[in-house]
Amino acid sequence: MKKIININFQGRVIPIEESAYDILKQYIDSLRKYFANEDGRDEIINDIEGRVAELFSDRLKRGANCITDDDINAIIASIGRPEDFDAIDAEPAATGNANTNQQQQSAYQPQAPSMPYSRGRFFRNADDKIIGGVCSGIANYLHLDPVIVRIIFALLFGVLFWVYILLWVIVPSQSVQSNITKRLFRNADDKVIGGVCGGLASYFHIDSWIPRLIFALPFIIGIVSSSFHTLFWDWNWGWHFGPRIITNSLGSTLFITYIILWIAVPYATTASEKLEMRGEKVDLNTIRNTVNDDLASMKTRAEKFGSEVKEAAQNLGEKAKEFGSTAGSRAKDLGAEAGTTLKKRGSDFGSVIGTLFKIFFFFVAGIIALSLFGVLIGLLFGGMSVYPLKNFILEGFWENFLAWIVLVFFLALPLIAIITWLIRRIMGVRSRRHYLGFVFGTLWTIGLISAIFLVANLAHDFKSRSGVDETLNITQPTSGKIFIQANVKPGTYYDDNWFGANMNHSPFFGLSDDSIMFRTVRINVLKSKDSSYHIYKVRFSRSPNTERAKQLASNIRFDINQQDSIISLPKGFAVERNDKFRNQQVLLIVEVPVGKRIELDESIDDYEWFNVNIDRRRGRRGINVNFDDDDLNNSCRWESNVEYVMTDNCLERVTARSKKNNNKGGHFNMKIDKDKVEINASGDDDDNDNNSKSNNNHPDKKPSTDTSGYRYHNNKKKIDIKVDSTINIKTSTTQVDPNSSSQSTAANSMAKCEEVSKQHSHSPFLVLEQLF
Amino acid sequence: MNIENTQSQMRKGILEFCILSIIRRGEAYPSDIVDEMREAGLQILEGTLYPLLTRLKNAEMLTYRWVESNSGPPRKYFSLTEKGMTFYKELETTWNELANGVNKLTNKNESLPTVPDNTNTN
Numbered sequence: 001m002k003k004i005i006n007i008n009f010q011g012r013v014i015p016i017e018e019s020a021y022d023i024l025k026q027y028i029d030s031l032r033k034y035f036a037n038e039d040g041r042d043e044i045i046n047d048i049e050g051r052v053a054e055l056f057s058d059r060l061k062r063g064a065n066c067i068t069d070d071d072i073n074a075i076i077a078s079i080g081r082p083e084d085f086d087a088i089d090a091e092p093a094a095t096g097n098a099n100t101n102q103q104q105q106s107a108y109q110p111q112a113p114s115m116p117y118s119r120g121r122f123f124r125n126a127d128d129k130i131i132g133g134v135c136s137g138i139a140n141y142l143h144l145d146p147v148i149v150r151i152i153f154a155l156l157f158g159v160l161f162w163v164y165i166l167l168w169v170i171v172p173s174q175s176v177q178s179n180i181t182k183r184l185f186r187n188a189d190d191k192v193i194g195g196v197c198g199g200l201a202s203y204f205h206i207d208s209w210i211p212r213l214i215f216a217l218p219f220i221i222g223i224v225s226s227s228f229h230t231l232f233w234d235w236n237w238g239w240h241f242g243p244r245i246i247t248n249s250l251g252s253t254l255f256i257t258y259i260i261l262w263i264a265v266p267y268a269t270t271a272s273e274k275l276e277m278r279g280e281k282v283d284l285n286t287i288r289n290t291v292n293d294d295l296a297s298m299k300t301r302a303e304k305f306g307s308e309v310k311e312a313a314q315n316l317g318e319k320a321k322e323f324g325s326t327a328g329s330r331a332k333d334l335g336a337e338a339g340t341t342l343k344k345r346g347s348d349f350g351s352v353i354g355t356l357f358k359i360f361f362f363f364v365a366g367i368i369a370l371s372l373f374g375v376l377i378g379l380l381f382g383g384m385s386v387y388p389l390k391n392f393i394l395e396g397f398w399e400n401f402l403a404w405i406v407l408v409f410f411l412a413l414p415l416i417a418i419i420t421w422l423i424r425r426i427m428g429v430r431s432r433r434h435y436l437g438f439v440f441g442t443l444w445t446i447g448l449i450s451a452i453f454l455v456a457n458l459a460h461d462f463k464s465r466s467g468v469d470e471t472l473n474i475t476q477p478t479s480g481k482i483f484i485q486a487n488v489k490p491g492t493y494y495d496d497n498w499f500g501a502n503m504n505h506s507p508f509f510g511l512s513d514d515s516i517m518f519r520t521v522r523i524n525v526l527k528s529k530d531s532s533y534h535i536y537k538v539r540f541s542r543s544p545n546t547e548r549a550k551q552l553a554s555n556i557r558f559d560i561n562q563q564d565s566i567i568s569l570p571k572g573f574a575v576e577r578n579d580k581f582r583n584q585q586v587l588l589i590v591e592v593p594v595g596k597r598i599e600l601d602e603s604i605d606d607y608e609w610f611n612v613n614i615d616r617r618r619g620r621r622g623i624n625v626n627f628d629d630d631d632l633n634n635s636c637r638w639e640s641n642v643e644y645v646m647t648d649n650c651l652e653r654v655t656a657r658s659k660k661n662n663n664k665g666g667h668f669n670m671k672i673d674k675d676k677v678e679i680n681a682s683g684d685d686d687d688n689d690n691n692s693k694s695n696n697n698h699p700d701k702k703p704s705t706d707t708s709g710y711r712y713h714n715n716k717k718k719i720d721i722k723v724d725s726t727i728n729i730k731t732s733t734t735q736v737d738p739n740s741s742s743q744s745t746a747a748n749s750m751a752k753c754e755e756v757s758k759q760h761s762h763s764p765f766l767v768l769e770q771l772f
Numbered sequence: 773m774n775i776e777n778t779q780s781q782m783r784k785g786i787l788e789f790c791i792l793s794i795i796r797r798g799e800a801y802p803s804d805i806v807d808e809m810r811e812a813g814l815q816i817l818e819g820t821l822y823p824l825l826t827r828l829k830n831a832e833m834l835t836y837r838w839v840e841s842n843s844g845p846p847r848k849y850f851s852l853t854e855k856g857m858t859f860y861k862e863l864e865t866t867w868n869e870l871a872n873g874v875n876k877l878t879n880k881n882e883s884l885p886t887v888p889d890n891t892n893t894n
Contacts, residue, residue, distance in 0.1 A: 010845045031819070040826040047822045047848065051802065054844040061843065080817030 004066050010053035015066035023072045024052075027081075034082035048079060083288065124171045132168040145184040145203075147265050185268035186261075192425075193359055194262040215254050377415065392516060392581040393458070402454040409447025413440060462542040462583060462612050466549035469538040477565030481643070482533055484523065484590065485601035486569045509572065517572040520585040521558070521607040524635030525598060527646055528591035535560070535567070540585040542612065552579050558586045571606065583612040589635075592646040597654065599643040783814075789867055790814060791824065792852065792860045795834065799849045825850060833859050 003018040016024070031048060035041040055075050056067055064071070124137040135153055139146035153160050190198030190208050197215060201208035268274045394400050417440045508518045528534055537560070541552035555576070561568040575584055592598045636650035644651035671678040794800055794808050802821050809816045828834045833856035836848040852860065 012845065035823065038823060038826075040823075040830055044822050044826050047802065047826070048819065050845050050847070051818055051822075054803075054847075057844040078818065080819035082819065084817060085819045085823070 009056065010049055012053060012057070014053075014056050014060070016072075017066060017068050020067050020069045020072045023069060023076070027072075027076050030082050034085070051079060124168070132164075134164055134167045134171070137171060138167075147184050151260060151264060184265055185273055186265050188267050188269070189274075193362070194258075194355065195267065196258055196261045196265065199265060199268070200261075215258055372414070372418070392575065392577060394580075399454065399457055402450045402457065405450040406447055406454055409443045410451050411447070413444050413447060416440075417444075460544055461580075463544055464546045464549050465540060465542045465583075466546045466553060467538050467540040467587075468550060468553040469536055472535045472537055472560060474533060474535050474562055474567070475564075476532055479565050480595075481565055481597035481599065482590070482592070483566045483599050483601065484569065484604060485566065486521075486571050486603040486606060514577045515574045516581065517574055518581075518584060519572040519607045520583070520609055521569070521572070521588065522585070522609040523588045523590060523600065523604060523607075525600075525638050525644075525651060526589060526591050526635060527648075527650065528593040531593040533593065533596065534589075534591040536589040536591075538587040538589065540583070540587065542582045549582070552582055552584060555579055556584050556586060560588075569604075571603075583610075585609065585611070592644075592651070594646050594648060597643055597645045598638075598651070600638060600640045602640040605640050786867070787816070787820075788824065788828070789860075789863045791821070792828075792833070792856065792863065795850050795852050796857070796860055799851045801839075801847045801849045803847075828856070832856075 004015050005018050005021055007014050007016055007021060028045070028049070031045055032041070035044050038044060052075055055078075056071075059067065059071055124133040135149040136146040139149045142149075153164060184203050185199050186195040187198030187202050187208075188195050190201070192198075192212065197211040198208045200211045394403055420436075508516050511517075537558065539553040539556045539558065541549045541556070543549035543552055556573050558570060558573045560570075569588070573584070573586060575581055590598065636644075636646075638644060638651055643654045645654050646652075669678075790809065790812075791805060794805050800808075802818060802825065805821060806816060806818055825834065829836065829850070832853060834850045835853055836850045838846045839849050840846045
């Protein structure tokens with residue numbers, strides 16, 4: 001049962017089913033839209049309606065009570081749907097287009113078409129204005145897209161601001177028909193993030209991966225080079241300023257440009273806009289072709305979508321939304337554009353949020369991928385630079401082989417894979433067959449397994465540690481003190497540079513083809529059990545078994561040289577290539593008898609001791625390199641350049657700290673009289689003694705245990721004082737007030753001082769002068 | 773897709789000429805024209821016809837007059853103007869040229885030995 005309504009159609013009353021009426025109304029609307037630009041549209045519509053009315057009366061005459069759905073559909077079929085019409089675009093169409101242009105112009109230009117101005121056709125556009133229509137007018141004049149002009153103005157805002165104001169004032173406003181046939185849009189069909197590059201590509205008629213590459217490249221290079229730079233901060237590659245400035249600034253400029261374009265440039269939604277985006281002529285044919293192309297691309301996109309199910313969830317949701325909305329708009333007639341535009345606007349909002357998520361996701365994924373990339377590059381280069389060491393670490397065929405596999409599959413392969421993926425993504429190439437991914441993955445797993453094997457192998461190589469110890473024959477020094485230093489045999493020079501890195505702080509140096517010099521030496525000082533000095537030398541090495549370890553240990557040459565109280569050690573020991581690096585170490589145990597002295601020169605500090613620990617309980621790899629090995633810590637603590645005396649409680653400094661004096665500042669008291677100068681200095685001079693020579697080396701000095709300080713005087717008038725920086729004159733209590741009554745005495749003293757100072761040009765006297 | 777494009781282009785080219793030739797024979801209204809075309813083997817939709825007629829009328833090739841009818845709304849009867857007649861004559865000449873040329877070419881091709889590849893020997 002259906003509702004019947006009466007309509008007034010072409011001057012006649014027609015009874016028609018309501019649903020049929022809806023169909024009819026839609027049809028007429030679609031015709032209206034179709035002929036929107038036709039000159040004589042109303043006439044055409046009228047004619048068609050007349051025909052419809054004729055057919056209505058036919059049916060009614062033949063006995064129908066009313067017009068039904070079927071009637072309407074049959075009529076529509078016979079007259080035809082708009083999309084089935086053959087559009088004539090030959091001469092009549094040209095005139096038609098000219099007519100439509102005229103019609104549009106007449107619609108938009110109520111006033112006289114041209115105002116005679118000397119500027120020619122340059123007006124401000126009153127129709128397409130955001131502020132004053134200046135940009136749009138310029139665009140019109142130059143046949144450009146106003147969006148481009150606006151962007152230029154926005155970017156060069158500072159300079160062009162006044163230009164803009166000037167133009168706004170001078171140039172008259174006018175409704176100018178937009179005569180651009182090519183506008184910049186964002187391409188919704190060809191988008192990765194926002195369709196900006198796709199739109200640019202269409203505008204300039206280039207492939208879409210070109211702008212993508214241009215936008216992405218400095219960005220990528222910037223990230224790669226910064227990660228590169230951070231990894232090798234210690235290495236003087238020297239060019240870390242050059243490319244980075246270019247890539248970083250360029251990258252950020254392009255980034256900002258992308259954002260601006262994304263915001264300012266609209267999507268090409270309607271078919272005519274899409275045509276404009278490509279700069280093609282907008283007429284019914286091309287519109288139809290575009291729509292058909294959209295359909296076809298919709299199909300292939302649906303296929304791609306099916307094969308891309310594995311990709312991110314946002315991608316999925318995004319495409320489904322697009323598919324749904326575009327398919328929905330296509331299902332309706334071309335004429336129902338208003339409705340579809342509304343729909344698209346609604347889904348646009350949702351897709352904006354989806355896009356934001358997608359960006360965030362891609363951004364994070366990109367950062368992770370790129371940092372991975374950088375790490376891999378670092379490892380690769382690190383691996384390459386370690387290459388000379390390779391022969392010293394890897395032993396045997398298998399280890400070498402595994403190492404190569406690790407290098408290629410484990411390290412280089414992901415690099416290649418990431419690069420390939422990036423390039424593919426940028427170029428928009430999608431491979432249906434994912435075998436490449438499988439191959440890469442398999443090879444990488446092989447690399448991973450090889451890496452594990454290699455590490456296990458290496459760990460095995462360092463498993464057993466063994467040592468060879470021997471007692472060294474030394475003669476007891478005559479002076480009751482032993483002085484230990486490390487030296488370089490004159491004439492031997494080692495290469496201290498390695499790939500630009502400074503090897504001064506590395507445990508090895510002097511890398512050559514068949515040997516490396518190591519400095520893994522440590523000196524422990526202990527209390528001697530008798531009254532003689534003893535030196536023991538222990539040489540350690542590691543190996544899969546103890547035998548080999550012992551053998552390697554005994555291969556270490558570390559001969560010491562004694563000249564009375566000075567013991568000279570070599571700067572390091574050599575490890576041959578055949579012996580391989582197996583954490584060879586030399587430990588010197590120096591036993592000092594109680595009451596005797598020892599001092600170690602600062603050259604000893606160059607030794608770098610480290611210990612490779614194989615610990616099966618901890619961690620995945622179980623190799624642990626300790627630089628701070630404390631398991632041989634039954635040694636007295638010592639610092640270089642300090643003379644120590646052995647007591648019952650281990651080493652003690654000869655320049656003992658005053659136990660009762662906690663004075664950090666120190667006192668400095670000086671008395672000058674005719675034949676002697678008496679100085680009282682007491683202070684905390686135990687700090688920072690490493691680099692300063694102690695002032696106690698003077699052979700004439702008598703060590704004082706007097707807590708009040710030191711007294712220096714002797715019978716000659718010459719005074720030999722070495723004052724170091726720790727005696728703080730600032731806090732001295734002997735400041736003489738120049739205004740006091742004791743000025744005369746001060747002057748006297750001053751005179752004395754000067755006199756004295758003339759004789760002796762020791763700098764401390766100059767300092768003292770200031771006091772008086 | 774492309775073949776349909778070409779085919780429709782071909783059709784579009786001769787459409788005006790056909791319509792004008794029908795109207796030349798006497799006054800006609802759109803329904804008649806559609807019927808005649810169908811009889812001649814050329815299908816045309818009224819939706820295509822009406823705009824075309826309107827354009828021709830605007831270009832002063834055609835005129836029309838209203839004829840009342842008791843079985844429906846009034847109808848437009850179209851007839852050729854002088855300008856339209858001139859236009860028609862020119863189109864006829866063009867059509868003859870085209871038809872002759874195409875016929876010559878198609879007939880000629882049949883008598884040539886068939887060339888397997890598409891090299892153009894002309």
